[in-house]
Structure formats: structure tokens, C-alpha cells
Amino acid sequence: MGGATTNLKLIDENGLRIDGRRADELRPMKIEAGVLKRADGSAYVEWGENKVLAAVYGPRECHPRHLQNPTRAIVQCNYNMASFSVSDRKKPGPDRRSQEISKIISEALEHVVLTHLFPRTSIDVYIEVLQANAGTRCAGLTAASVALADAGIPMRDLIAACASGKVADKIVLDLRNEEDNFGTADVPLGLVPRTGEIVLLQMDGDLSIEEFKTALTLSTDACHRIYEMQKDALRRKYCIAQAEIPASVAQPMGEPAASQPAADEGTNVNNSNDNGQQGVQ
Numbered sequence: 001m002g003g004a005t006t007n008l009k010l011i012d013e014n015g016l017r018i019d020g021r022r023a024d025e026l027r028p029m030k031i032e033a034g035v036l037k038r039a040d041g042s043a044y045v046e047w048g049e050n051k052v053l054a055a056v057y058g059p060r061e062c063h064p065r066h067l068q069n070p071t072r073a074i075v076q077c078n079y080n081m082a083s084f085s086v087s088d089r090k091k092p093g094p095d096r097r098s099q100e101i102s103k104i105i106s107e108a109l110e111h112v113v114l115t116h117l118f119p120r121t122s123i124d125v126y127i128e129v130l131q132a133n134a135g136t137r138c139a140g141l142t143a144a145s146v147a148l149a150d151a152g153i154p155m156r157d158l159i160a161a162c163a164s165g166k167v168a169d170k171i172v173l174d175l176r177n178e179e180d181n182f183g184t185a186d187v188p189l190g191l192v193p194r195t196g197e198i199v200l201l202q203m204d205g206d207l208s209i210e211e212f213k214t215a216l217t218l219s220t221d222a223c224h225r226i227y228e229m230q231k232d233a234l235r236r237k238y239c240i241a242q243a244e245i246p247a248s249v250a251q252p253m254g255e256p257a258a259s260q261p262a263a264d265e266g267t268n269v270n271n272s273n274d275n276g277q278q279g280v281q
């Protein structure tokens with residue numbers, strides 16, 4: 001970001017971007033839930049050339065113990081970019097950028113997890129970026145919320161995330177690397193789609209108020225599309241799991257076929273690991 005100059009034509013005379021997308025188009029996206037056996041919950045997101053894994057453990061005893069909160073769980077996220085994920089080998093281990101991203105993702109997730117149900121515990125979220133092409137914090141947050149749901153952790157809703165920015169004087173959705181490097185603004189957004197709450201919002205670069213509103217509208221619309229893909233990924237996993245369970249076990253006598261939403265608890269995604277019953281409401 002920062003508007004470095006380039007000979008690349010970031011937007012052509014037909015209004016198309018370097019990868020042929022229109023301004024309001026997302027890169028192709030694929031979400032899969034429950035991809036890792038050892039974690040309590042997991043998800044894999046491919047988004048353009050980004051490849052991101054998220055794994056969740058917990059709620060479990062909080063370490064280090066001085067971080068324990070007697071009234072609620074804490075969400076500890078660890079975002080890591082693999083050395084081989086970018087074109088110039090990245091030095092392994094944490095740096096300021098990964099610490100910042102871990103922090104903002106933890107804070108966003110704490111808004112939706114019903115942390116008061118698990119005092120003194122920690123919910124640990126690991127995000128591994130295997131391949132990066134701009135937008136990895138949004139891909140990481142999107143994957144992490146599916147992984148939390150896959151772990152059966154009670155949440156008010158999922159979080160969907162997407163960035164918009166300014167490229168060649170135009171507001172565009174979901175920047176890829178060249179647009180991020182040679183554009184003049186990047187605004188990642190994390191949304192709770194059911195309530196419309198914004199739980200992550202950052203801005204790198206400058207936008208006028210009108211441009212900012214346009215970027216917000218583009219990202220919000222995209223987040224609703226991503227939300228459908230997230231729910232679809234969870235349904236795909238649990239519908240397959242359900243099909244493998246004998247009907248008599250999956251649906252005990254006297255119980256309705258589809259479970260009803262809890263009164264106030266919002267999205268309630270139950271894990272099938274223990275009892276074979278599940279659903280996204």
C-alpha cells in the first residue's frame with residue numbers, strides 16, 4: 001500500500017482489473033470445514049491465491065495462568081505466515097505484523113464467542129497462511145470463525161471478512177497483491193452478518209468520506225456472500241456426518257427432525273464429534 005508507481009495497468013479501459021474482475025467482484029473462493037483430525041475444530045479457505053488453515057482448541061485451561069479471567073474465556077489467536085507463503089522468503093516466527101493481526105482477530109472473535117459460558121479458560125485459534133496474495137487477515141478471520149463453529153463453540157454468529165480499497169482512483173473489492181502494493185488504500189472489514197455489527201475495521205491509506213462509504217458498502221455486500229459460503233461449508237461437513245449415522249441414533253424418538261434455535265444465543269453450531277447431532281441455526 002502507499003501508491004508506489006508501476007507500469008501495470010491496474011484497471012483497463014473496460015473497467016476490468018488485472019485479473020479480469022469487475023470492481024465489485026470477489027476472487028474465487030472455497031471454504032471447507034473440519035479438515036484436521038487432531039484439532040477440536042478446523043477450516044481451510046482458498047481465496048484467490050490465498051491458502052489459509054485455521055485450527056481451534058478449547059475451551060481448555062488457560063496458560064499462562066495469569067491471563068485467566070474468572071468471569072469468561074479468553075480467545076487467543078496466533079496468526080502465522082509460512083516462510084514459503086510469499087515470493088521473498090519470510091523470516092520464520094512472529095513479527096510485529098503477525099502480532100498485530102493475531103490481536104485484531106482475537107478481539108473480533110471475542111465479540112461473537114459466548115465467552116461467559118467458560119470462565120478461566122482459553123480458546124486457542126491458530127491461523128497458518130500457507131500461500132499469500134493479499135487479504136490474508138480477512139481469509140484468516142473467515143476461516144477461524146468456521147473453525148470455531150466446527151469445534152462446537154457457542155457463538156452469537158459467524159464473522160465474515162473482506163477488504164475493499166482504492167486502485168487507480170477507483171474503489172474496488174477484494175484487492176490482490178499488485179493492487180495492494182500499487183493501490184492507494186486498503187480497508188479490511190469483519191462483519192457479524194446477522195446483526196450488521198462491524199468487529200474489525202482498519203484503514204491503510206487515504207479515502208474521502210464518500211469513497212469510504214462506497215468501500216464499506218462493497219465489503220458489507222461481499223461479507224454476506226461469504227457468510228453463505230461459510231454456512232454452506234458447515235452444512236456440507238455435518239450433512240455428510242449425519243448421513244453416516246443410523247437414523248435411530250441421529251434422531252432420538254420424540255425429538256423433532258430439525259433442532260430449533262436457542263432463544264437468545266444466536267448461532268448455535270453443535271459439533272458432531274461427541275453425540276452425532278449437529279446443525280447451524
Ligand code: CDP
Pocket residue numbers: 086087088090097132133134135136137138177180186
Ligand atoms: O494479507 P493482508 O492483506 O491481510 O495483510 P497486508 O499486511 O496488507 O499484506 C498484504 C500482502 O503482502 C500479503 O497478503 C502478502 O501477499 C504480502 N506480504 C509479503 O509478501 N511479505 C510479508 N512479509 C508480508 C506480506
